[in-house]
Amino acid sequence: MGIRMISKEIGIAGLGKMGANIALQMLSKGYVVTVQNRSRGPADELATKGARSAASIEELIASLKHPRTVWFMLTAGKPTIDAVREAAAYLQSGDTVIDGSNSHYNESVMLSRELAAKGIAYLDAGCSGGPSGALSGMSIMVGGDRKAFEAHEGLFRDLSVTDGYLYTGRSGSGHFTKMVHNAIEYGMMESIGEGLELMEDGPYSDVDLAKVCRLWNNGSVIRGYLIELAARALEKDPKLSSVAPYVEDNGEGRWAVQAAVEHGVPFGAISSSLYERFGSRSTKRYGKRVLAALRHEFGGHEVKRE
Amino acid sequence: MGIRMISKEIGIAGLGKMGANIALQMLSKGYVVTVQNRSRGPADELATKGARSAASIEELIASLKHPRTVWFMLTAGKPTIDAVREAAAYLQSGDTVIDGSNSHYNESVMLSRELAAKGIAYLDAGCSGGPSGALSGMSIMVGGDRKAFEAHEGLFRDLSVTDGYLYTGRSGSGHFTKMVHNAIEYGMMESIGEGLELMEDGPYSDVDLAKVCRLWNNGSVIRGYLIELAARALEKDPKLSSVAPYVEDNGEGRWAVQAAVEHGVPFGAISSSLYERFGSRSTKRYGKRVLAALRHEFGGHEVKRE
Numbered sequence: 196m197g198i199r200m201i202s203k204e205i206g207i208a209g210l211g212k213m214g215a216n217i218a219l220q221m222l223s224k225g226y227v228v229t230v231q232n233r234s235r236g237p238a239d240e241l242a243t244k245g246a247r248s249a250a251s252i253e254e255l256i257a258s259l260k261h262p263r264t265v266w267f268m269l270t271a272g273k274p275t276i277d278a279v280r281e282a283a284a285y286l287q288s289g290d291t292v293i294d295g296s297n298s299h300y301n302e303s304v305m306l307s308r309e310l311a312a313k314g315i316a317y318l319d320a321g322c323s324g325g326p327s328g329a330l331s332g333m334s335i336m337v338g339g340d341r342k343a344f345e346a347h348e349g350l351f352r353d354l355s356v357t358d359g360y361l362y363t364g365r366s367g368s369g370h371f372t373k374m375v376h377n378a379i380e381y382g383m384m385e386s387i388g389e390g391l392e393l394m395e396d397g398p399y400s401d402v403d404l405a406k407v408c409r410l411w412n413n414g415s416v417i418r419g420y421l422i423e424l425a426a427r428a429l430e431k432d433p434k435l436s437s438v439a440p441y442v443e444d445n446g447e448g449r450w451a452v453q454a455a456v457e458h459g460v461p462f463g464a465i466s467s468s469l470y471e472r473f474g475s476r477s478t479k480r481y482g483k484r485v486l487a488a489l490r491h492e493f494g495g496h497e498v499k500r501e
Numbered sequence: 502m503g504i505r506m507i508s509k510e511i512g513i514a515g516l517g518k519m520g521a522n523i524a525l526q527m528l529s530k531g532y533v534v535t536v537q538n539r540s541r542g543p544a545d546e547l548a549t550k551g552a553r554s555a556a557s558i559e560e561l562i563a564s565l566k567h568p569r570t571v572w573f574m575l576t577a578g579k580p581t582i583d584a585v586r587e588a589a590a591y592l593q594s595g596d597t598v599i600d601g602s603n604s605h606y607n608e609s610v611m612l613s614r615e616l617a618a619k620g621i622a623y624l625d626a627g628c629s630g631g632p633s634g635a636l637s638g639m640s641i642m643v644g645g646d647r648k649a650f651e652a653h654e655g656l657f658r659d660l661s662v663t664d665g666y667l668y669t670g671r672s673g674s675g676h677f678t679k680m681v682h683n684a685i686e687y688g689m690m691e692s693i694g695e696g697l698e699l700m701e702d703g704p705y706s707d708v709d710l711a712k713v714c715r716l717w718n719n720g721s722v723i724r725g726y727l728i729e730l731a732a733r734a735l736e737k738d739p740k741l742s743s744v745a746p747y748v749e750d751n752g753e754g755r756w757a758v759q760a761a762v763e764h765g766v767p768f769g770a771i772s773s774s775l776y777e778r779f780g781s782r783s784t785k786r787y788g789k790r791v792l793a794a795l796r797h798e799f800g801g802h803e804v805k806r807e
Contacts, residue, residue, distance in 0.1 A: 390771065398606075465696065
């Protein structure tokens with residue numbers, strides 16, 4: 196594809212915490228940015244900071260000179276697919292769509308093929324670093340057409356920390372690599388949670404866990420950003436009594452376990468980490484009711500009544 | 502206990518990689534060090550670098566002025582217990598034993614009580630950082646008598662990275678905290694292994710995993726020392742074909758799972774990580790033979806013959 200990014204002009208669709216911060220980072224780095232969001236407020240607010248505000252995807256695309264680059268930063272799945280398909284009606288051959296959401300890699304491949312049929316490039320850009328990274332520099336994994344990547348390499352360089360972007364290969368590989376990153380994160384986080392629960396509920400429950408995490412982050416083998424975050428959380432609230440033991444998941448963990456099953460990859464620790472999150476959210480706890488009922492039936496063990 | 506460490510004089514029993522490097526670090530920081538090892542070679546070698554060499558534990562202790570401090574850096578379990586008990590016969594009230602090995606916390610409590618009966622202090626010092634940390638600065642978790650800790654705080658400061666030591670509380674808490682650290686390490690390592698195996702054996706097997714790990718260690722949420730080590734290993738040998746998939750364990754993971762069971766702490770991800778290590782070492786694979794035999798018996802599924 197003859198993709199070029201001729202100017203530092205870009206459109207952003209989706210202005211949640213990530214999208215809005217990416218817009219701010221682009222503005223601070225001299226890009227001419229048109230922003231659009233389903234509800235108008237975030238776009239109007241960014242307009243006060245130098246962005247051009249568009250009321251619709253059609254208007255967003257009309258504001259950009261061909262060849263255009265539009266960055267989508269929406270919820271993965273239907274919202275992203277619908278918005279990209281809507282945009283495709285207004286884009287032309289030679290334009291580029293960058294999907295920075297946590298889309299499923301198979302949906303990236305699907306959209307990539309749909310757009311390629313019109314000569315439009317689609318890059319799947321897995322972004323790590325959270326809202327603070329979106330504002331000041333992310334870690335970005337980019338899959339898709341190599342020429343389209345090369346045409347936008349300056350953009351990825353501008354939005355990432357030093358040496359913080361990587362072209363991972365064909366379509367879907369950026370989102371797949373980001374998905375695996377998040378799956379590893381699930382396992383690391385669960386391991387930290389299990390270990391600290393053993394500290395808290397074991398024979399040495401009086402040890403200061405904030406200090407332990409500070410120490411572990413200083414010269415020990417498990418040092419890293421997640422241990423640093425654990426130390427910060429425990430310094431604010433040593434017993435974490437203000438934090439409910441309810442853990443959401445955003446899809447990537449599930450997709451990674453599904454991919455591991457599809458490709459026959461042993462995935463015990465990460466699977467267990469995902470299931471622990473499901474269990475943390477269950478109020479019904481049906482499976483555990485079954486266990487309690489069975490123990491009662493075969494052994495006469497007492498059942499706690501609700 | 503009226504424990505003091507009046508001079509920068511210390512004895513070290515056990516000169517493996519960790520013990521020898523701790524001796525070198527002590528020498529570089531102005532300590533007068535007597536060293537002893539079961540086989541004489543390592544002690545003689547350290548003698549060429551400024552240490553005093555002792556042929557036995559008795560001789561080691563005789564070389565030190567009272568109140569003495571002896572650092573034990575032996576294999577955990579029987580070797581450590583035997584050596585500490587042997588030393589106790591020559592030590593006096595007011596002396597201090599520091600056990601820097603990966604001893605089980607219950608053995609630390611046991612030795613602490615035995616020595617306390619003679620007025621000898623026992624500090625359990627969990628040391629993280631590996632041989633390079635032993636040489637240049639470790640992360641040290643110290644349990645035991647508080648006064649004995651305070652008398653040796655300068656020593657722990659000297660042997661650790663900046664702010665790299667912590668008094669964790671009563672006897673056993675240092676080794677317990679180090680054990681939990683290692684258990685978290687098991688879970689983190691297994692998660693990294695599972696994730697990278699999904700990269701290697703999944704639909705995007707052509708992605709450069711050394712570059713991915715370098716990227717992940719740069720601005721992403723899972724950044725940290727273990728991801729850095731993964732990048733280094735993959736840069737040397739991208740397919741890791743020179744590394745057998747055989748993973749040892751040193752005890753702490755087992756003790757942590759046992760402690761989790763004893764105290765009723767959910768430990769799914771870390772337990773799974775430990776069992777994967779067992780499985781990695783099995784050549785007999787008896788359980789999997791049973792599964793294959795059962796599938797053959799009930800479904801006529803073909804059995805691979807050896």
